[in-house]
Amino acid sequence: MSTLPSTPQSAEYPATGTARVKRGMAEQLKGGVIMDVVDAEQAKIAEDAGAVAVMALERVPADIRKDGGVARMSDPNMIEEIIGAVSIPVMAKSRIGHFVEAQVLQSLGVDYIDESEVLTPADEVNHSDKFAFTTPFVCGATNLGEALRRIAEGAAMIRSKGEAGTGNVVEAVRHLRQIKNEIARLRGFDNNELYAAAKDLRAPYELVKEVAELGKLPVVLFSAGGVATPADAALMRQLGAEGVFVGSGIFKSGDPAKRAAAIVKATTFYDDPKVIADASRNLGEAMVGINCDTLPESERYANRGW
């Protein structure tokens, strides 16, 4: 859409936490790479490499997978250290439905909250009410209906879920293609059909109609889950992602600083194979991947959330 929803002039001015301010923040991240970091040192490496934001978390998804157990919000000390170390925006994860973790993250002053399936869900029925917060939220989705349900709950940015911590981009590709294909299908519907489409998508009719008119989500769409190489990042952008989250792919590789900078380059020049080729040279070892078809259903994070 050309403009973000306007704030009624009757609203208290100046106004914080408006839809325009929350969604507009994500618009500023477009074309960029958001990197998972576990301490201040990694955060600085990410910033120096050209990351547009960092995601502060205690363990990258690959380690959460390896360690097992319950994965929770990170230690506030660690998040504050990262906030103090860099000038780019800092995001942090809350468990699905754990609105108190989200309240804590808001009080720490993080710039975006990721209500994330990578952590162990705290509520198997409800996601957090994201309108209740000044801090904007990003949420994962595997298809259009899921994306629109999250937006209906107040999410100001959507990312594909992918399969985090695998170094395998196949699920992110599946989710992004699914979302794009479902949007393309809506474009062809007339008004009569949109009511039934909303029922099929289990999403509010107004949002479905908006997507049909815009030909895109009303919020920014990033890719996440399994990006490990510059070419992976460029692939996601060519498939329509407006930017990329990279989790384990950077700091689980042989030369994180170099790989981080290379992924940033390939994300900007995603349609220029020569730049991607140059960025891909001599990066050292990529993270060891996991084949998603041998991953048991119970270990698939993308199944978390609904």
Next chain:
Amino acid sequence: MSDTPLIGVLALQGDVREHLIALASADAVARPVRRPEELAEVDGLVIPGGESTTMSKLAVLFGMMEPLRERVRAGMPVYGTCAGMILLAEKILDPRSGQETVGGIDMIVRRNAFGRQNESFEAAVEVDGIDGGPVEGVFIRAPWVESVGAEAQVIAEHGGHIVAVRQRNVLATSFHPELTGDHRVHALFVDMVRAVN
């Protein structure tokens, strides 16, 4: 020169799409610019909102910084919003190590001066040279201008801080008109481009 100038939007990172739409609705032909040869073709340039550190690094890395400086020195009209404002400042108060700017306006900016995302806000802003009432100012982790040189003209303030400046052909705002449906600031810039060409 026709009445429809060709205006580029620096497309290294940021809200490029919104600027392209705003420029088109202000009667310019707009296109993204990522390479020196693309920069050479445009009559004016917008530096969008985004992360100024990222944009500055990519501009250096891909050989855009010097061509940008040369064209701005030669008088090409430029408009920067938020991160774009930072890139147009001669001096950043608290730069990240090695953060370079294009320059063009004799001013000192403070990055993220209005605070982090939780402090991001909307407010009505009166801008000198724009008729029809205040514009809707969307401020996102926005910078402000600490001080300006003799040649720079302050055209808007908010809460006692400078939020819009013009120096000859260079325009900068702390806020993001591209995120609103009000394209009067873009229309002002398109007029600046027309006046030069």
